[in-house]
Amino acid sequence: MFKTISTKLSVAAIATVTAFTSVMPAVASPSVNGRYSELIQKMNCPQARDEYGSYNHYGYWEGNDYICGDQYAEEGYWVYEYPYWYVWNNDNQAQSARASVNGRYEDLVQTIYCPRAEAEYGSFNNYGYWEGGDYICGDQYAEEGYWVYDFPTWYVWRYDNRTDDAAIDNLATVNGKYTELAQVLTCYEDGDTYGEYYDYGYWSGGSWCGEYGAEGYWVYVYPDWYIWEREVR
Incomplete structure (x- = not known):
């Protein structure tokens, strides 16, 4: 960060973050109005105002470096409000319906600013x-x-409620024909082409229905494609 972090992040990433965050929000706060929680570090750094202004919502940084007079920087979500850097452990926005696909996924493992x-x-x-x-x-x-x-962040979840809470329906596995689920891809519009159920078989994968579809054996059970790694018979 500052002079140090600039060497770690790409010029494009810094430009994107700076353009988005250097403007003072309507109500400035170190937690970005409750977006972040669990403060893990507060660092006195008045000199950062020269580069970041009086307020800057910087976002995620992996830390693990010494800055602002050789103070150790923790990993977390960074917000500058003169004269302090605030470092937070949790990004509560990750719990939004969009990031969890309307509750399909749960138990957040990781967020990656990208x-x-x-x-x-x-x-x-x-x-x-x-x-x-x-x-x-x-x-x-x-x-x-x-x-x-969900731009600009990857959210990584532990559980998929459509696959982890119960056995996959016999239709999705074609009565055990396929195994090792790789992906579930929702595509309502494919019901017009494939109906309620269709065993498509192997496809090498690629862009499909606004998402990236994995290589594997594809089975459509409206409104989802179940993509399997192995055909066992």
Whole structure:
């Protein structure tokens, strides 16, 4: 951050954040009017006003560096209100209906600030399950879970209520023909083409119904596509 963080984030990311957050909101507050909660650090840094102004909603930063007179920076959501940086643990906006796909997903595991993902996934994308285990968006570690992109943030959830709370219907597995669920993709309009039920079979994956569909064996049970990794018979 400041002189230090600027070397860690891309020029495009900094420009996006600065353009969005450098304007004083109607009611300025360190928690961005309740968006953030669980304060984990408050850092005295009057010199930051030269670069960030009197108020700046910076957003997520991984921290793990020394700034403002060699003070250690914690990971979290950063807000500047002169003369302090406030670092928060929770982004309550993650609990919005959009980020959880109207409650389909629950138990938030991770949020990753990643404005660059919009170029590939659009402003909103219910990507579904990904095993993670890689570094993305400026070397941020990706956790396993169900991924939803709501610009500019990836939300990673532990549970998909459509797949984890009960056994998958026999229709979706074609009576056990397919196994290892990779993704559930909602597409109401495909009911016009495929009806209430259709065993499409293998597809290599790609853009479908405004989302990215995984490679696998596709079964349509209105209004969802169930995408499976394996055909067992």
